[in-house]
Amino acid sequence: MEFKVKHGALETIKSGCLVVAITDARGLSGPAAQLDKACGGMLAAAVKHGDISGKAGQTLMLFGLPGIAAARVLLIGAGKDAELGDRAFRKLVQKAGAMLKEGGATDAVLTLGSLPVKGRDLYSRTRLMVETLRDTFYQFDQFKSKKSPAPRLKKFYLWSADKADGDALNRALVHGQAISDGVDLTRTLGNLPGNVCTPTYLAKEAKALAKLHKELEVEVLDEKDMKALGMGSLLSVSNGSAEPAKLIRFSYNGGTPTDKPHVLVGKGITFDTGGISIKPSANMDEMKYDMCGAASVFGVIKAVVGMQLPINLVCLVAAAENMPSGTATKPGDIVTSMSGQTIEVLNTDAEGRLVLCDALTYAERFNPASVVDIATLTGACVVALGAHTSGLLGNDDQLMQKLLSAGQRADDRAWQLPLFDEYQEQLDSPFADIANIGGPKAGTITAACFLSRFTKAYPWAHLDIAGTAWTSGGKDKGATGRPVPLLTQYLIDQAGADA
């Protein structure tokens, strides 16, 4: 899909479809008023006859209006508020996207970027629009014998009356496209089934990505390498599986050699059965998504390369499959992590923290500016925050503030939970330095407490995306690509490359 910026008198633009918002309260204004004048009041007539009132979510497709060069005009109701919120704006863009995806036009001119959205400038609302449209057009049908036909629509033009808007629009378009390329990759990796997307598959995918982009360097550590490094905790998770674990490192050097890198660490459990502490079978298929933290790291890399951000970035993916078998780790087993700390594995289903802790220790060697890990870590996070907000914890208030505001700006929000010392005691073990579970209370917090024992050497934050990484249910289930927008925004901010 292609996006381009367009200026000029709307009525003279030749295209398959002009997309124009109609507001509820104020009568026709902006682009709608301009078009109405050009076609001799036919839009006002549609409103007068009750075919569209401007109520949020309404649509009306008009063909062959006199005085207008475009073949169609798609009217979208934008509601009556003077300013739209992010939700309402995204909903109307989704609506327009859905109509265009099904429709006959091969290109469309969008004027929705001129709508006032609360707290958003032209750049940020245009970027949100691009990302929302790309989201609507995403398809995952590689395992269907009958593919859904490709949409006819191939080209979007982002329209603005004012040529001075060109810079902001172009930046929004480049950034929005790059972020969506990342989101699409994350969604696709997440959607792949566990029998295809194994740790070895992720390693191959990493090498393939690095081959495409000369800025990327990739290294894959296999089980032998990890054993030599003393990663007994990570390796205890893949013990029961026929699929060997992999630790994947990506490096992107867009900054100067003296810039400390930002480090991202993704949980890549390509299937989580729970191991010997096996999960109930209902909905266990969803545990193919237990590598969505890893998938988001792939997506961020892709977005950062697309934007050529002037930063240094190191990404680590801890990939393993968690299976029960005669060689699997058992409850009560004690393993030694790379940090030297011993861990009593009381529940083999708390495996995410076991792979992450060794990757987090490994991260120290890159002398990081900051480390953010991303993981579908706890069911408790879904209970606490549901499907709309990712959980955020960490040891550095400044880093946390940056991530919270990046989430706000990218409309991919997180919320902070406390990492108070009191919770640490829940991990006490009489037999080892630390237990891998902290009991039924505050499961998201005690999981982060566990990780905090391995992250003392640098500013660190943890994103629990158990609720946000995928949607469950019927026809529309699938990976969401979150938190790629949040993380990418954070890195854009670090690079000072925004607006």
Ligand code: BES
């Ligand atoms: N991958 C799961 C967390 C999860 C569960 C994410 C359901 C999304 C939906 C993780 O490995 C896990 O099993 N966590 C356990 C931890 C517990 C044993 C302390 C959990 O949340 O139940």
Ligand code: MN
């Ligand atoms: Mn688990």
Ligand code: ZN
């Ligand atoms: Zn898991």
